[in-house]
Amino acid sequence: MRLSRYFLPILRETPKEAEIVSHRLMLRAGMIRQESAGIYAWLPLGLKVLNNITRIIREEQNRAGAVELLMPTIQSADLWRESGRYDAYGKEMLRINDRHDREMLFGPTNEEMVTEIFRAYVRSYKDLPLNLYHIQWKFRDEVRPRFGVMRSREFLMKDAYSFDLTAEGARHSYNKMFVAYLRTFARMGLTAIPMKAETGPIGGNLSHEFIILAETGESEVFCHKDFLSYAPPSANVDFDDAAALQGIVDSWTSRYAATSEMHDAEAFAAVPEDAKLSARGIEVGHIFYFGTKYSEPMKAVVNGPDGKEVVVQMGSYGIGPSRLVAAIIEAGHDEAGIVWPETVAPFHVGVADLKVGDAGTGKVCGELVQQLENAGLDVLHDDRDERPGAKFATLDLIGLPWQILVGPKGLAEGHVEVKRRKTGEREMLAPADAVARII
Ligand code: ATP
Ligand code: MG
Ligand code: MG
Numbered sequence: 123m124r125l126s127r128y129f130l131p132i133l134r135e136t137p138k139e140a141e142i143v144s145h146r147l148m149l150r151a152g153m154i155r156q157e158s159a160g161i162y163a164w165l166p167l168g169l170k171v172l173n174n175i176t177r178i179i180r181e182e183q184n185r186a187g188a189v190e191l192l193m194p195t196i197q198s199a200d201l202w203r204e205s206g207r208y209d210a211y212g213k214e215m216l217r218i219n220d221r222h223d224r225e226m227l228f229g230p231t232n233e234e235m236v237t238e239i240f241r242a243y244v245r246s247y248k249d250l251p252l253n254l255y256h257i258q259w260k261f262r263d264e265v266r267p268r269f270g271v272m273r274s275r276e277f278l279m280k281d282a283y284s285f286d287l288t289a290e291g292a293r294h295s296y297n298k299m300f301v302a303y304l305r306t307f308a309r310m311g312l313t314a315i316p317m318k319a320e321t322g323p324i325g326g327n328l329s330h331e332f333i334i335l336a337e338t339g340e341s342e343v344f345c346h347k348d349f350l351s352y353a354p355p356s357a358n359v360d361f362d363d364a365a366a367l368q369g370i371v372d373s374w375t376s377r378y379a380a381t382s383e384m385h386d387a388e389a390f391a392a393v394p395e396d397a398k399l400s401a402r403g404i405e406v407g408h409i410f411y412f413g414t415k416y417s418e419p420m421k422a423v424v425n426g427p428d429g430k431e432v433v434v435q436m437g438s439y440g441i442g443p444s445r446l447v448a449a450i451i452e453a454g455h456d457e458a459g460i461v462w463p464e465t466v467a468p469f470h471v472g473v474a475d476l477k478v479g480d481a482g483t484g485k486v487c488g489e490l491v492q493q494l495e496n497a498g499l500d501v502l503h504d505d506r507d508e509r510p511g512a513k514f515a516t517l518d519l520i521g522l523p524w525q526i527l528v529g530p531k532g533l534a535e536g537h538v539e540v541k542r543r544k545t546g547e548r549e550m551l552a553p554a555d556a557v558a559r560i561i
């Protein structure tokens with residue numbers, strides 16, 4: 123992609139309205155634009171990151187056996203009356219009347235709708251287990267939208283819903299998502315800690331929030347330091363092996379980790395003093411087993427092996443991809459700007475022509491871009507007629523993992539400069555070696 127033809131509206135000044143670093147950097151790097159309070163347009167650079175995040179989420183959901191569909195954003199109020207949540211949900215729900223004065227709403231979550239779809243088609247226990255997910259925009263009229271896309275009113279959510287015949291089966295489905303989540307966040311370069319979370323009126327002990335530690339996080343959390351060095355489960359995990367999955371979940375839940383709502387000061391006191399972490403965190407995912415909370419009132423039943431009707435056991439599993447963009451920046455930035463992990467970076471490499479108009483630098487940049495693209499990398503070619511200083515600042519700000527700086531002086535000696543954004547390491551290399559260094 124040639125920067126001169128791209129749309130990257132970089133801001134020179136630090137926006138005053140942004141209180142936290144990820145919000146400031148997303149605005150400055152031209153990733154998002156607020157259109158109304160808590161409602162954002164995703165500009166090209168931001169959208170690329172968001173798409174990389176949803177790609178990783180999809181891959182891990184599919185690996186764990188979940189099946190993707192797409193439900194609408196607008197739902198009917200009647201569906202929510204069936205579960206009793208239409209009145210209970212309160213002001214966070216955006217309610218809409220259509221031209222026939224039918225009551226509709228912009229979905230804040232999809233338990234009711236997915237249960238409606240399930241009950242329309244699934245009749246037999248033989249069709250279970252089933253896990254259906256989608257990645258769709260949600261709307262919650264948050265009292266205090268803030269911190270940019272970290273707490274917005276319109277936001278993207280991956281929400282999955284599992285259906286099982288028995289509580290034991292539901293536990294297996296829960297564990298599949300638990301393990302998939304560990305892998306998902308690790309692939310984005312994040313250390314997400316599963317913490318005991320509130321289960322609400324249904325009770326039971328099966329709910330975990332996945333939390334990224336960050337000073338700007340809105341949750342107060344308490345956990346054991348060991349979590350920071352746990353290795354994520356391997357890609358070869360057999361998701362059908364219930365005992366193996368339970369083993370992984372047990373090892374990830376054997377140490378103390380809880381949000382303030384679930385904090386047990388006595389249990390935390392038993393954690394060795396030098397292993398105690400009390401910190402702030404960002405909720406990036408939340409998984410939940412709720413049994414028959416929706417299937418019972420909405421009559422989602424299947425015929426069991428003995429021919430009798432069984433109300434299905436359900437769970438739901440959310441991740442916030444748009445919040446994750448901000449959380450990844452909170453976890454990876456420095457004075458000069460964003461530092462993307464390779465897996466979610468909007469481009470892998472920035473190639474900067476430091477003297478646009480110079481036949482030599484132009485030719486070498488063209489060749490480098492072509493070779494890198496042929497190797498399957500996404501390349502941003504800074505071919506703007508700008509001072510080198512401005513180009514360095516832009517590349518640092520938008521945080522691409524690699525930079526290749528091509529100037530006439532270096533070229534006279536046969537070299538380009540390769541810079542690693544994360545460490546700041548620089549090397550002078552022949553163009554062919556620069557390509558080999560990165561691919
Ligand atoms: P929070 O406690 O931050 O309000 P929540 O517990 O209400 O979040 P869930 O209903 O568990 O959120 O939704 C699943 C996921 O959706 C959350 O873990 C989070 O990643 C994301 N999410 C929820 N609300 C927002 C929001 N206002 N803006 C961005 N992402 C959100
Ligand atoms: Mg909330
Ligand atoms: Mg929460």
Ligand code: MG
Binds near residue numbers: 331405407408
């Ligand atoms: Mg939650």
